Amino acid sequence: MIVLYHCYGAAHSSVLSAAIHLGLLAEDRVPGIKEIREIPFFDRKKSEEIGIPFFYGYDKRGNKIYIQGMGGSDKIVIGLLQDIMELYGIPEREVLLVNALENVNILVRIGGFLSRRLGLIFPGRVISIIGLQLAYPKFLATVLRVKEYIAKFCEM
């Protein structure tokens, strides 16, 4: 199975969700600034890379974890994915889409804009990390639901 965490630019929320999924961040506490800053790909993707799905790693069950920025064109990009899957006979259950953007707060948005769009990396990164720390329980809850879903799917 492919789990695709998607957001706007694949720089913050989808990266954080994928990192939680792969066990790179603690599930019993909110991680510190340094821990979040050191996640692979965190606040690294450029605007030109929006649209590309990036492989993030394999989870314990061998599922492929991807991150993708959809740049606000979610409807068209998800429609494209559906059309490709239908065209090549890939079953719907093979891909699980998770919208990480639904968990972000205003701080993550402001931080992301400062860092990725305006190039103000230091303040932008700090603000987005604080925002992610505040929203961490929501991200964790989503990832746990995803894992629960995958576990049920694997038992079927």
Next chain:
Amino acid sequence: MFDSALLDYEKYKNEKRVLHKIYPDWPENIFLLVGGRKKRVVLQALEGYLEMFGIDPGYRLLDISRYENWGFKLAVFTDKAGFKRLAFALYKYSCRKLYGKIKG
């Protein structure tokens, strides 16, 4: 692919198609790809998804958006505004104009 227990993806289920197969009876596979406003994002997603699934269709991409004129833009606007017949007439006019341009 869509699990309502996770997030609400119902809104995407009835969306218009993005990849349209035209002339299904032809031996060549010809598709129309709707790029929307962010064409680069959609093209990068297309390449990325094919790679993600390990598919190599060996396709050739022709960007026809550069041929679009004001008639198409107006047609899309009137279509969205609900003036279907006017939109159709504008599409027809724009296509004729485009055809003339390519031919002559």
